Structures are given as structure tokens and as C-alpha cells.
Amino acid sequence: MGQQQLLLLVLATVIVGLATVAGIQAFEQGQTRANQDALTQTAVKIASDIQAKAKEPSQFGGGDGSVQTGVTLSELGYDASASASSLSGNGNDSGVYKAADGECAVNTSVVSPSSGTGATAPGSPVVVVSCASGQNHVAASVQGTEPDQIETAAVVLGS
Numbered sequence: 001m002g003q004q005q006l007l008l009l010v011l012a013t014v015i016v017g018l019a020t021v022a023g024i025q026a027f028e029q030g031q032t033r034a035n036q037d038a039l040t041q042t043a044v045k046i047a048s049d050i051q052a053k054a055k056e057p058s059q060f061g062g063g064d065g066s067v068q069t070g071v072t073l074s075e076l077g078y079d080a081s082a083s084a085s086s087l088s089g090n091g092n093d094s095g096v097y098k099a100a101d102g103e104c105a106v107n108t109s110v111v112s113p114s115s116g117t118g119a120t121a122p123g124s125p126v127v128v129v130s131c132a133s134g135q136n137h138v139a140a141s142v143q144g145t146e147p148d149q150i151e152t153a154a155v156v157l158g159s
Helices: 002-055
Strands: 097-099 102-110 125-133 136-142 150-156
Touching (some): 002 125, 002 136
Antiparallel strands (some): 125 136, 136 150
């Protein structure tokens, strides 16, 4: 009977240990996903601010209904005084906005005739909001002034 009790105790210890390891891994994955969701929310918020700016009349510094190239985070009311980091890329880099969940930057480009999609006409500007934090990188592209003209993409680097 002593051996059976000892075997049961060892088995219970192994099961509890495996459950603890599985719980820690699930928590880490949840934390990564929560950070990615927060970055996506920040990128979409900046993208909708860009759309709102585009809808303003030009007398107030807006785009008269079209998305502008060269829009900066400072013009949208974000503190973009941080120096450019890994987010600086091609296009008109406007500085880096340090949010609580990561860093964001705005880049603009023009859709070339060969890469134009059905949603975006060739020659029209596309504003890309890039946000990053640790392993998470999120991008939101603004292709027009309608809410459905914001597209997001997320990448988790490493494992």
C-alpha cells in the first residue's frame, strides 16, 4: 500500500507541474495577443484621425475629401517628438508616437498603376500607420475617407 500511495503522489505532482507549465504558456500567448490587439486599436485610431483630417475643408488644413500625402502625427495632435526607431521606413516619416502599448509612425505612398487594387485607384495616396512593440508589428493602411477603407495587418515575430 505504501508503494501505491507514493506512485499516486508522484503522478499527482507530475500532473500539477504539467498544468502549471501549460498555464504559464497560455498566459504568455494571451499577453502577446492582448498587446497585438492594443497596437491594432492604436493604429486604427490614428488611421481614423487621418480620415477625419482628410474630410476637413482645406481652409482648416484638411484634405477636402481626399487622403493627403505628407500628413504628420503632430498635425493630428499626437506627440511625435520621439526620434525615429525601427518604424522609420520609406516614404515621409513623420516621427514616432510613443503610445502606452508601443510606438507608431506614419508613412505615405502613392499606388502605382501596376499595383492598384479594385479598392484603390492607381495614383491615389495610401497612408500607412505602422505600430510596433517587442514581437508585435501592426500596420493599418488608409486608402480613402470611408470607414471600410482602413485595412489592418498584424505580424508576430519569433515564437
